[in-house]
Amino acid sequence: MSHLLRTSRVFAWFLLTGLSVAIIIASAFYLYLRPGLPPVHQLLDVKLQTPLRVYSADNRLIAEFGEKRRAPITIEQIPTIQLQAFLAAEDARFHDHFGVDIKGLTRAAIELVSTGSIQSGGSTITMQVAKNYFLSRDRTFIRKFNEILLALQIERELEKDKILELYLNKIYLGNRAYGIAAAAQVYYDKPVNELTLAQMAMLAGLPKAPSAYNPLANPERALIRRNWILGRMRDLGYITQEDWSEATNAPLTATYNMREAEVDADYVAEMARTEMVRRFGEAAYNDGYSVILTVDGTKQQAATEALRTGLENYDRRHGFRGPIGQLDIAGMSASDLSNQLLNYPRVESLIPAVITAVNDDEGAARVHTRHLGPGKMDFDTMTWAKRYRTENLTGPTPEKPSDVVSAGDVVYVKVAQLPQIQEQDGEADSNEPRLELQVALSQAPRVEGAVISLSAKTGAIEALAGGYSFSQSKYNRATQANRQPGSTFKPFLYLSALENGRTPATIYNDAPIVFEDSELEGAWRPQNSSGQFYGPTTLREGLYRSRNLVSIRLLRDLGIRQTLNYLDQLKIPTTNMPANLSLSLGAGQLTPMELARGFAVIANGGYDVEPYLIKTIQEPDGTVVYEAPETELCDSDCEQQLTDNASEGPLTASNSDTPETDGILLPASAQQSAEKRVMKRLADERSVYIMHTILQDVVRRGTGRRALALNRQDLAGKTGTTNEQKDTWFAGFNHDVATTVWVGFDQPAPLGRREFGASTALPIWVDYMKTAMQGAPESTMARPNGIVSIRINPRTGERARPGEDGTFEIFKEEDAPAPLSQDTNGNGSGANDSDSLPGQIF
Numbered sequence: 077m078s079h080l081l082r083t084s085r086v087f088a089w090f091l092l093t094g095l096s097v098a099i100i101i102a103s104a105f106y107l108y109l110r111p112g113l114p115p116v117h118q119l120l121d122v123k124l125q126t127p128l129r130v131y132s133a134d135n136r137l138i139a140e141f142g143e144k145r146r147a148p149i150t151i152e153q154i155p156t157i158q159l160q161a162f163l164a165a166e167d168a169r170f171h172d173h174f175g176v177d178i179k180g181l182t183r184a185a186i187e188l189v190s191t192g193s194i195q196s197g198g199s200t201i202t203m204q205v206a207k208n209y210f211l212s213r214d215r216t217f218i219r220k221f222n223e224i225l226l227a228l229q230i231e232r233e234l235e236k237d238k239i240l241e242l243y244l245n246k247i248y249l250g251n252r253a254y255g256i257a258a259a260a261q262v263y264y265d266k267p268v269n270e271l272t273l274a275q276m277a278m279l280a281g282l283p284k285a286p287s288a289y290n291p292l293a294n295p296e297r298a299l300i301r302r303n304w305i306l307g308r309m310r311d312l313g314y315i316t317q318e319d320w321s322e323a324t325n326a327p328l329t330a331t332y333n334m335r336e337a338e339v340d341a342d343y344v345a346e347m348a349r350t351e352m353v354r355r356f357g358e359a360a361y362n363d364g365y366s367v368i369l370t371v372d373g374t375k376q377q378a379a380t381e382a383l384r385t386g387l388e389n390y391d392r393r394h395g396f397r398g399p400i401g402q403l404d405i406a407g408m409s410a411s412d413l414s415n416q417l418l419n420y421p422r423v424e425s426l427i428p429a430v431i432t433a434v435n436d437d438e439g440a441a442r443v444h445t446r447h448l449g450p451g452k453m454d455f456d457t458m459t460w461a462k463r464y465r466t467e468n469l470t471g472p473t474p475e476k477p478s479d480v481v482s483a484g485d486v487v488y489v490k491v492a493q494l495p496q497i498q499e500q501d502g503e504a505d506s507n508e509p510r511l512e513l514q515v516a517l518s519q520a521p522r523v524e525g526a527v528i529s530l531s532a533k534t535g536a537i538e539a540l541a542g543g544y545s546f547s548q549s550k551y552n553r554a555t556q557a558n559r560q561p562g563s564t565f566k567p568f569l570y571l572s573a574l575e576n577g578r579t580p581a582t583i584y585n586d587a588p589i590v591f592e593d594s595e596l597e598g599a600w601r602p603q604n605s606s607g608q609f610y611g612p613t614t615l616r617e618g619l620y621r622s623r624n625l626v627s628i629r630l631l632r633d634l635g636i637r638q639t640l641n642y643l644d645q646l647k648i649p650t651t652n653m654p655a656n657l658s659l660s661l662g663a664g665q666l667t668p669m670e671l672a673r674g675f676a677v678i679a680n681g682g683y684d685v686e687p688y689l690i691k692t693i694q695e696p697d698g699t700v701v702y703e704a705p706e707t708e709l710c711d712s713d714c715e716q717q718l719t720d721n722a723s724e725g726p727l728t729a730s731n732s733d734t735p736e737t738d739g740i741l742l743p744a745s746a747q748q749s750a751e752k753r754v755m756k757r758l759a760d761e762r763s764v765y766i767m768h769t770i771l772q773d774v775v776r777r778g779t780g781r782r783a784l785a786l787n788r789q790d791l792a793g794k795t796g797t798t799n800e801q802k803d804t805w806f807a808g809f810n811h812d813v814a815t816t817v818w819v820g821f822d823q824p825a826p827l828g829r830r831e832f833g834a835s836t837a838l839p840i841w842v843d844y845m846k847t848a849m850q851g852a853p854e855s856t857m858a859r860p861n862g863i864v865s866i867r868i869n870p871r872t873g874e875r876a877r878p879g880e881d882g883t884f885e886i887f888k889e890e891d892a893p894a895p896l897s898q899d900t901n902g903n904g905s906g907a908n909d910s911d912s913l914p915g916q917i918f
Contacts, residue, residue: 126364126696130348132373133691136338139345142361147257148696151241154256154268157314159240161273161280164308167201171236176200176227203227204283205243249279250286250293251332263291265333273319274326277305291330299328339373340380342546343554344537347689364696369689370536370704378847379527379539383817384424386840387544390819391521394828395464395471400519401486403430410444417446417486423520424545426488429453433483436476443515445489451513453477453489458517467828480517489515520544524822525837526554527844528672528687529815532679534707535687535755538813539848551822558652558665559820562833563622564796564805565662567767568674570619572642573630574763574888580616580770581873581885581893584626584633587611591657602628602661605797605832614873616770616885620778622795624661631660646758647684648674662796671807672816675793678767679809681857682759683709706752714756761860762888768792768857769886775808782838783808786845790854793841795833800826806837811855813848817841862889 127142151159163170206226230239249259259279260268271279281289281301291298303324310320337345348367352360403416413430420428429445431453439455458480463471474480481487493514521544529539542552551557573582587609591600604610604624618626631639636655643650653664666674669687676685685707693702771792774780779795793808802824807816817837820827827836867882868875875893876882887893 126362128349128352128360128363128365128367130345130367130369132339132341132369132371132376134373135368136373137335138337138339138341138369138371138376139349140335140337141345141349146245146254146364147261148245148255148364149241149257149268151237151244154244155271155276157273158256158268158271158276158280159244160309160312160314161276161305162240162244162283163201164312164314165277165280165305166204166283168308168312170201170240173200176203200227201243202230202239205239205246206230247283248286249282250290261335262333263330265331272323272326273315274302274306274323275329277309277323278302278328278330280305291328292332295328295330298330339371339376341371341376341540343542343552344369344371344376344540344689346546346550346552347540347555351690352693365701366694366696367690368692368694370531370538370691371540371689372538375529375539375844375848376541379529379541379844382840382843382847383525383527383541384544385843386817386819386836387521387523387525388518389839390523390827390831390836391519392460394467396461396480396517397464397519397522399431399481399485399487400428403484403486405430405432405484410449413444414446414449417444420446420486421547422446423488423548425490426518426520427491427515428486429489429515431481431483431485431487434478434481436478439477441477441481443489445513445515448491448494448513451495451515453515453517457492457515461517467826468830488518488520490518492516520548522821523819523827524549524553525817525819525840526552526557526668527815527817527840528554528668529813529844529848530672530676530685530687532676532685532809532812532814533683533709535673535676535685536691536704537687537689539815539844540689549822553668553818553822555667555669557818557822558667559803559818559824560662560664560798561666561671562662562796562798562803562805563624564671564794564807564816564833565664565666566619566622566627566660567678567771567794568643568646568648569627569631569634569639569660570615570770571646571678571759571763571767572639573615573634574766575642575760576634576638577891578615578630579873579885579887579891579893580614580766581868581870581887582615583612583873584615584618584629585611586613586618586623586625589625589628600658612871614870614885616773617870619770619794620773622774622779627660628657631657646674646677662798668816668818671805671818672814675807675809675816676814677758678764678771679792679811679814680709681811682757682761682764684755684758686753686755708752708754710754710756714754762862765857765860765863766886766888771809779832779834780806780808780838782834783842783845785842786849788849788854790856791845795838797832801828801831802826804831804833804836806833806841808841808845810849811857812852813845815841815845815848817844863887864889864892866892868893 126146126148127140129140130138132138203226234242245255245257247256248254249256249262251262253259253262256279257268259282260266260271260275263279264271264275266275278291278298281298281304284301288294289298289301291302306315306320306323309315310317315323348369349360352365352367356363356365401420403413405413408416413432417428417430422428427445427448429443429451431441432444432450433442435441441453441455441458443451443453445451455474455477458474458477461480462473465471491513493511495513496511524543525541526543527539527541528537530536531538540554542554542556543549574580586604589602591602602624605622609625610623613621613623613626615626615630617623618630636657636659639659640650640653640655643653649666649670650664652666653659673685673687676687677683688704690702691704692700694700771794774794775783775791780793783791783793788810790810791808792810793806796805796807797803803818803820804827805816805818807814809815817840819836819840863886865884865886866875868885869877869880870883873893875896877896
């Protein structure tokens with residue numbers, strides 16, 4: 077046998093042996109790893125990590141929560157040329173191979189053996205799907221073998237288009253964008269089908285290295301990568317030479333485009349987020365839920381802006397507290413100043429700026445603002461800035477800029493005019509001078525507040541603002557701040573009186589009184605806010621003029637325990653209510669939400685109401701997993717309806733309420749939700765109607781007259797101010813909407829001698845309601861049966877005699893003053909008879 081033949085046989089045996097060993101090893105790996113591989117059908121059940129999105133009732137984005145930006149898309153929605161761009165960049169033989177590209181895989185294996193690591197990859201799109209959905213990102217041989225096995229399985233069980241769709245929805249493309257739809261939005265602010273060829277190629281270049289080829293971080297490398305992909309597309313016949321030439325010469329147009337919130341509602345968004353996490357856990361951030369709230373976008377924006385404006389106005393009235401910092405600006409460049417200002421946070425529309433020069437002759441100061449650069453601050457914007465001394469005292473009015481600021485001061489400013497080219501005849505001329513940045517002096521208020529607006533008949537929260545700035549304080553004062561309601565509590569006391577035989581004409585003496593009570597820590601000498609006393613007063617006048625001594629005598633007459641029981645009947649929390657006469661002046665504690673709910677009960681005619689925020693919850697495919705039940709106001713057979721409704725699955729608040737959602741009816745899951753919420757009557761409709769008319773007098777003749785600026789006849793409400801002006805309120809309504817405003821410091825402190833509910837809270841209420849009620853028809857409670865109108869003597873509360881000055885008052889039929897007797901004096905024995913009058917007077 078020749079030497080060549082023997083050599084050939086030996087080589088053949090070695091080759092056969094090596095191949096057999098390879099097959100045995102591969103089989104061993106397969107048998108070892110196969111049981112641990114997940115079934116391919118799980119790919120179709122995988123929920124892509126899509127953020128939680130919160131929308132207003134009018135479908136405006138409020139917030140987005142979650143680390144990953146993603147918007148799943150079907151392959152039919154992706155242009156063919158975009159698909160081809162990714163194939164050219166990642167896997168040109170995608171439609172030809174069976175899940176594994178032998179040539180690329182062999183190259184990768186040689187690199188792994190020779191260098192210990194894989195340099196050039198070798199993964200097909202199918203292998204990347206296997207890795208992205210099922211496997212870790214470890215660059216090891218075992219992981220690669222798993223990847224190959226999974227890819228083979230995927231190719232056997234799924235169509236090519238489905239594999240490509242899974243890939244394009246999962247891949248990371250930089251800047252927190254996952255999937256092609258999210259990337260198109262982030263980099264170009266467009267849907268996928270509106271991208272240019274150059275932009276498509278740019279996105280196709282990102283999977284290989286989202287940071288290295290990012291057009292925002294590395295534009296030069298990104299351009300090289302884009303043009304390489306365009307060349308591949310031309311070579312593969314996907315585009316023409318002309319297409320290639322035009323696209324390669326196109327400039328980079330990528331910018332960072334994060335979808336901005338369309339409504340300023342951070343406190344509302346946090347309430348929704350908290351509830352979603354409580355209900356769904358961490359899946360709330362990743363499963364793509366859309367939460368549609370009850371808040372109206374326009375009303376919500378109005379509430380946020382009204383509160384901020386009102387708090388800023390209060391703050392200005394009490395003077396300028398000085399700079400928030402000081403910089404040694406000598407020798408500093410503009411870049412240095414900008415870097416130093418990064419240490420001072422922006423607060424909503426307030427921007428930190430450093431004073432670079434003060435010119436009293438010019439009547440202005442020069443500033444350098446964070447991000448916006450140099451600008452000018454005219455003295456006209458500083459005239460308010462008297463120096464703050466105490467809540468009751470400010471310094472003199474400034475006469476020149478140097479009375480207010482000095483070079484190096486860091487202050488907050490608001491932009492009055494952005495830099496721009498001066499225009500003539502409506503057309504810009506590049507030869508004209510550039511108008512510089514104009515700013516106005518401002519400061520971040522220390523005072524805080526809250527606005528809550530409810531649909532009176534359903535409890536839906538139409539707007540809510542829990543403070544000046546959520547970025548500065550996450551504390552939601554609308555739902556978390558327990559504060560004394562002051563005189564805004566009085567309508568509930570007076571409603572109790574109307575339900576217990578008193579009338580608007582019942583007389584109580586507005587006169588000095590002294591109480592010796594151990595629970596009140598010694599002698600208590602209550603006064604009216606004016607410091608004066610007005611003698612015998614009807615309950616109507618006592619309430620609309622907010623006479624404290626009338627309220628105290630009324631509570632003493634009714635009884636503290638009976639009044640607390642009535643509050644329980646109205647479902648007004650009494651846990652923090654004092655069991656003494658200070659209760660009559662609102663010395664207990666309620667949150668703004670609890671007070672707003674109480675006024676909603678009055679506004680809707682006396683029916684129970686439960687505030688709620690979430691209208692619907694939807695999954696990414698639009699499936700509704702929760703929908704708030706309809707509200708039904710009930711007058712009769714309510715218990716039976718409640719029982720029937722409970723059998724369908726009662727809607728109840730969770731036992732694990734968090735502070736952010738405490739006091740709000742939280743949505744139950746779809747399995748627990750009922751078809752409707754039955755709201756039964758809590759107060760007699762005639763008593764409530766009479767209360768409406770009295771609280772309308774608060775607006776027309778009493779402490780709420782500023783609300784007349786809205787030029788509506790259907791408004792009612794009550795102001796409130798606590799001792800030392802620590803809390804100020806206005807709670808107002810018509811038959812459809814109930815809105816409450818609170819203003820105070822987080823740590824209770826006097827607001828100032830001249831600050832009352834009418835001067836702090838009411839202007840915010842008016843500012844909000846101007847928008848909230850725009851175009852809405854007037855809505856008043858219909859007069860119920862059993863109400864009579866009688867002319868009375870306002871000094872006695874009895875029927876007026878013929879020829880006597882009198883005024884008309886309304887009564888429940890059974891409580892109306894008795895007819896005049898036929899004696900010569902014409903005296904009657906009406907509601908205020910001789911037995912009860914001494915107790916009311918003294």
